[in-house]
Amino acid sequence: MTSKAMQEPTFLILTALAAGAQHGYGIITDVAGISGGRVRLGAGTLYAAIDRLRGDRLIDADREEIVDGRVRRYYRLTPSGADALAAETARIRSNAAVAARRLKALGMSAS
Amino acid sequence: MNGSAALERRYRRLLALFPADHRREYGEEMIGVLLACTPQGRRRPPLADAFDLIVGGLRARLRPRGTRLSGAHWRDALAVCSIALPVLVLTALAVNYAWKAAIGYRLPSLSGFYLPSLALALPPLIALWYRRTAAVAALVAASWFWFLLLGSLTVWIDGLEASYCVALAVQVIALAGSPGPRRAAAVMTWKTWLVLSAAGITMGAASIPYPWSLLTWQATAVVFAFPAAVGAGLLVTLPRPVALRLLLLLAVPAVPCAVWVAAAETGNARLVSFPVLAFLLMMLLACVSAVSAWQSRHRTKKA
Numbered sequence: 009m010t011s012k013a014m015q016e017p018t019f020l021i022l023t024a025l026a027a028g029a030q031h032g033y034g035i036i037t038d039v040a041g042i043s044g045g046r047v048r049l050g051a052g053t054l055y056a057a058i059d060r061l062r063g064d065r066l067i068d069a070d071r072e073e074i075v076d077g078r079v080r081r082y083y084r085l086t087p088s089g090a091d092a093l094a095a096e097t098a099r100i101r102s103n104a105a106v107a108a109r110r111l112k113a114l115g116m117s118a119s
Numbered sequence: 120m121n122g123s124a125a126l127e128r129r130y131r132r133l134l135a136l137f138p139a140d141h142r143r144e145y146g147e148e149m150i151g152v153l154l155a156c157t158p159q160g161r162r163r164p165p166l167a168d169a170f171d172l173i174v175g176g177l178r179a180r181l182r183p184r185g186t187r188l189s190g191a192h193w194r195d196a197l198a199v200c201s202i203a204l205p206v207l208v209l210t211a212l213a214v215n216y217a218w219k220a221a222i223g224y225r226l227p228s229l230s231g232f233y234l235p236s237l238a239l240a241l242p243p244l245i246a247l248w249y250r251r252t253a254a255v256a257a258l259v260a261a262s263w264f265w266f267l268l269l270g271s272l273t274v275w276i277d278g279l280e281a282s283y284c285v286a287l288a289v290q291v292i293a294l295a296g297s298p299g300p301r302r303a304a305a306v307m308t309w310k311t312w313l314v315l316s317a318a319g320i321t322m323g324a325a326s327i328p329y330p331w332s333l334l335t336w337q338a339t340a341v342v343f344a345f346p347a348a349v350g351a352g353l354l355v356t357l358p359r360p361v362a363l364r365l366l367l368l369l370a371v372p373a374v375p376c377a378v379w380v381a382a383a384e385t386g387n388a389r390l391v392s393f394p395v396l397a398f399l400l401m402m403l404l405a406c407v408s409a410v411s412a413w414q415s416r417h418r419t420k421k422a
Binding site: 031032033036050051052053054055056058059062063065075078079080081 | 137141144145147148149150151152153155156167168170171172173174175176178179191298302
């Protein structure tokens with residue numbers, strides 16, 4: 009997991025859950041907020057990712073609530089998930105630092 | 120039919136593209152999320168949502184079955200099994216060894232007891248850092264023990280040694296097919312450790328000759344009570360699907376020893392034919408497969 013670059017939706021889902029346990033709709037709105045509205049996860053994409061992340065033990069079910077007669081399950085980041093997110097964050101930061109240095113050498117700003 | 124019901128019905132139709140186990144696990148949640156995301160008053164799913172569900176459903180069907188959540192219970196059971204086997208065997212041997220040392224009895228032979236115990240216990244320790252290396256180490260240890268045993272015995276085999284052979288093979292599968300002992304430690308509680316240690320101590324104590332003899336019904340009660348108590352203990356201290364799978368995994372190496380004890384008790388023979396044991400194991404595995412397949416079909420129907 010840490011050797012391969014993480015896909016952006018996966019990174020954003022883990023980032024959303026780093027703030028605390030959230031249910032599916034909460035994750036979708038949080039991911040949209042984090043990405044500045046650029047990434048809007050569909051339910052199919054979200055739950056395929058949730059299934060894979062649970063299988064990889066990066067996230068786990070936290071608790072369930074019944075709202076309007078429907079089950080609402082909350083998911084949380086596991087310690088392995090936090091490790092994977094930290095590793096990916098370090099990788100992105102390292103790449104970004106190199107890119108910023110080279111842009112600076114060209115007299116350009118990264119912002 | 121009002122708009123919301125029509126919309127839900129259409130979403131359910133699209134969800135049918137997902138595999139049954141995915142629908143069973145997430146179907147209702149997905150419906151809730153889809154309805155919450157769709158603007159009020161719509162009767163049909165937005166095109167983007169429909170496309171996302173079609174692609175997601177097809178991709179979920181194309182994913183290897185082992186990587187879906189339904190495989191997670193087996194992976195957890197295998198992870199716990201990689202710890203449970205050495206805990207059971209080492210605790211039982213420690214009790215047996217302590218008793219023999221206390222009364223000055225001849226201590227067990229190296230090849231008969233310590234080698235298989237180390238072969239069971241060392242790979243999970245290696246797996247704390249290197250899981251694949253641990254699985255290979257377990258495979259080498261199992262092959263070596265099988266070679267030693269089958270080199271000296273041809274058709275007849277001691278039930279305990281046969282159990283070691285099978286336990287070593289199960290250990291290879293457990294380490295190769297699970298996230299390893301770190302995951303097991305996360306799934307197990309201190310009560311699980313207590314249950315496994317108590318079971319090991321009981322097995323060790325049962326190997327000590329006692330001065331009184333049990334009546335047949337008492338011996339039968341003990342034989343049934345022990346696995347029942349261990350099973351109940353694991354069911355209470357582990358998630359139920361994991362505990363059930365773990366019990367099936369632990370039952371596999373227990374069969375040869377159980378057959379050996381039964382044969383000895385009935386006075387037929389101290390040694391049991393290896394082909395008979397192999398046949399019984401095959402039957403047990405066939406039963407496990409049949410139960411697993413039945414469960415899978417049953418769930419598919421329910422979903």
